[in-house]
Amino acid sequence: MNSKAALQSWLNRIITGDCIELMQHLPDGAFDMAFCDPPYNLQLPRPLLRPNRTVVDGMQGQAWDEFASLQAYDEFTVAWMTQVRRLLKDNGTIWVIGTYHNIYRVGKVLMDLGFWILNDVVWIKTNPMPNFRGTRFTNAQETLIWAVKDRRRKDYTFNYWQMKQINGGKQMRSDWYFPLCRGQERVMVDGGTKAHPTQKPERLVERVILASTNEGDLVLDPFCGVGTCPVVCRRLGRSFVGFEIDAVYAELARERLAKARQHQAPSEGLRASP
Amino acid sequence: MNSKAALQSWLNRIITGDCIELMQHLPDGAFDMAFCDPPYNLQLPRPLLRPNRTVVDGMQGQAWDEFASLQAYDEFTVAWMTQVRRLLKDNGTIWVIGTYHNIYRVGKVLMDLGFWILNDVVWIKTNPMPNFRGTRFTNAQETLIWAVKDRRRKDYTFNYWQMKQINGGKQMRSDWYFPLCRGQERVMVDGGTKAHPTQKPERLVERVILASTNEGDLVLDPFCGVGTCPVVCRRLGRSFVGFEIDAVYAELARERLAKARQHQAPSEGLRASP
DNA sequence: GGTGCCATTGAATCTCTAT
DNA sequence: TATAGAGATTCAATGGCAC
Numbered sequence: 001m002n003s004k005a006a007l008q009s010w011l012n013r014i015i016t017g018d019c020i021e022l023m024q025h026l027p028d029g030a031f032d033m034a035f036c037d038p039p040y041n042l043q044l045p046r047p048l049l050r051p052n053r054t055v056v057d058g059m060q061g062q063a064w065d066e067f068a069s070l071q072a073y074d075e076f077t078v079a080w081m082t083q084v085r086r087l088l089k090d091n092g093t094i095w096v097i098g099t100y101h102n103i104y105r106v107g108k109v110l111m112d113l114g115f116w117i118l119n120d121v122v123w124i125k126t127n128p129m130p131n132f133r134g135t136r137f138t139n140a141q142e143t144l145i146w147a148v149k150d151r152r153r154k155d156y157t158f159n160y161w162q163m164k165q166i167n168g169g170k171q172m173r174s175d176w177y178f179p180l181c182r183g184q185e186r187v188m189v190d191g192g193t194k195a196h197p198t199q200k201p202e203r204l205v206e207r208v209i210l211a212s213t214n215e216g217d218l219v220l221d222p223f224c225g226v227g228t229c230p231v232v233c234r235r236l237g238r239s240f241v242g243f244e245i246d247a248v249y250a251e252l253a254r255e256r257l258a259k260a261r262q263h264q265a266p267s268e269g270l271r272a273s274p
Numbered sequence: 275m276n277s278k279a280a281l282q283s284w285l286n287r288i289i290t291g292d293c294i295e296l297m298q299h300l301p302d303g304a305f306d307m308a309f310c311d312p313p314y315n316l317q318l319p320r321p322l323l324r325p326n327r328t329v330v331d332g333m334q335g336q337a338w339d340e341f342a343s344l345q346a347y348d349e350f351t352v353a354w355m356t357q358v359r360r361l362l363k364d365n366g367t368i369w370v371i372g373t374y375h376n377i378y379r380v381g382k383v384l385m386d387l388g389f390w391i392l393n394d395v396v397w398i399k400t401n402p403m404p405n406f407r408g409t410r411f412t413n414a415q416e417t418l419i420w421a422v423k424d425r426r427r428k429d430y431t432f433n434y435w436q437m438k439q440i441n442g443g444k445q446m447r448s449d450w451y452f453p454l455c456r457g458q459e460r461v462m463v464d465g466g467t468k469a470h471p472t473q474k475p476e477r478l479v480e481r482v483i484l485a486s487t488n489e490g491d492l493v494l495d496p497f498c499g500v501g502t503c504p505v506v507c508r509r510l511g512r513s514f515v516g517f518e519i520d521a522v523y524a525e526l527a528r529e530r531l532a533k534a535r536q537h538q539a540p541s542e543g544l545r546a547s548p
Numbered sequence: 549g550g551t552g553c554c555a556t557t558g559a560a561t562c563t564c565t566a567t
Numbered sequence: 568t569a570t571a572g573a574g575a576t577t578c579a580a581t582g583g584c585a586c
Binding site: 160 | 375
């Protein structure tokens with residue numbers, strides 16, 4: 001199977017497997033945007049207790065987030081990001097999300113590979129987890145880096161006016177305020193436990209996609225987890241290819257995707273006149 | 275002159291010169307905290323010097339030149355940060371402030387040198403400069419990284435309760451809201467032009483110092499510009515050593531420092547009983 | 549149905565000391 | 568060096584349940 005056939009067969013689907021390997025089957029320059037939510041390499045040796053002595057059900061013990069060293073994490077980053085870069089159009093953009101555990105290393109690699117940073121955006125959490133021990137500041141934000149593949153291309157997609165409209169008529173800023181993903185949106189298993197420890201809120205990903213893609217664009221999601229980005233793409237009329245190495249997450253993502261509302265283009269009669 | 279004599283002679287003074295060279299005259303482990311506001315990779319205020327004092331060619335546009343520039347900036351960062359690390363106590367902390375132009379590279383070097391990140395803090399600007407061309411989001415924040423020299427040392431200074439009090443009784447978060455440095459505080463020359471392009475607001479530096487030092491502590495400021503950190507140190511009763519390579523900035527900083535209000539320890543009779 | 553109280557929980561590099 | 572026990576310590580949002 002050639003690379004264009006592979007793309008066709010994976011279009012709007014979630015594929016189980018290692019994105020670094022799978023991306024090698026896809027053709028150069030096929031994607032308009034990539035949304036990347038890689039493992040953060042959190043390095044949590046011990047469980048954390050709340051003041052009432054209950055255990056925080058967090059990232060501790062997640063094998064997929066454990067790397068042998070900083071160097072190993074860097075090599076992993078170079079491997080996946082090199083493929084993502086190859087798959088993007090020259091005026092395509094990449095979004096990467098992370099915290100201080102990984103974002104500085106990821107951002108450095110991104111610059112070294114030739115990406116040109118357009119903004120860094122901070123997702124300010126309206127309801128972050130406190131620092132229970134009083135040893136640091138409440139860790140209240142995550143960072144997203146937005147960059148274009150080729151510095152010389154000024155024709156990357158940025159829906160300035162739509163962003164301005166969303167922001168009440170004022171230019172959209174780089175600080176975005178959303179709560180954590182909880183409630184009905186959170187994917188659950190076994191009755192009442194969260195399926196994925198780090199599911200992102202749909203509203204966050206929605207703003208990313210609205211800002212930097214147009215209807216019909218093709219989006220790459222190499223670490224799609226339980227499928228937040230594919231679901232938002234489907235709702236907003238963007239095509240996508242999603243990869244997820246964990247078979248359980250991938251299947252949950254497919255089920256979620258099947259239930260997601262599909263985008264409806266406005267009918268001819270309802271369109272605004274030109 | 276030995277290193278302890280050098281420290282004594284520079285105490286609470288602003289020294290004109292290259293911090294990478296000057297720091298070599300100071301003794302190991304003398305400082306409790308370092309506040310570092312290094313030049314950004316882009317729009318450098320002066321020709322970028324490699325650690326070996328050769329000038330980096332400022333030509334723009336060529337890929338090899340961009341890479342050489344990034345690499346030179348990394349070398350510069352390693353050079354100054356290695357010295358800062360040597361001068362810190364093992365439980366001392368470093369603060370570095372930057373934007374997306376440099377903070378990812380600086381943060382990566384910081385981790386590689388063995389610093390252990392405690393938080394990244396975002397300074398959200400309440401009055402940022404808009405993006406006039408409408409090609410990106412308004413760049414509304416800068417990033418500060420706070421890290422301890424030795425990961426194993428848990429006894430770094432963090433004035434948790436004071437921060438909580440400042441924040442209205444709730445745990446201080448990592449998102450801080452301050453306006454840009456303007457008005458009376460902004461150092462001006464020639465009647466009405468800004469003396470320094472990136473003068474930081476005193477309130478921002480004040481929170482940094484209140485959070486991570488105690489009265490009488492010794493603070494290192496290797497890039498002190500027009501002297502915001504020294505002024506705040508003086509007002510809050512912290513000692514400091516400040517370096518600035520630009521003689522004009524350094525002199526403006528000294529004049530500003532001379533006018534700054536000195537910290538007054540509460541008199542014996544006014545102190546709270548133990 | 550609405551309101552109020554209580555329990556639960558979240559990408560977290562979260563202590564100190566004795567054995 | 569690793570483990571166990573004592574001890575100090577949390578904010579906003581959601582959901583269930585009583586009234």
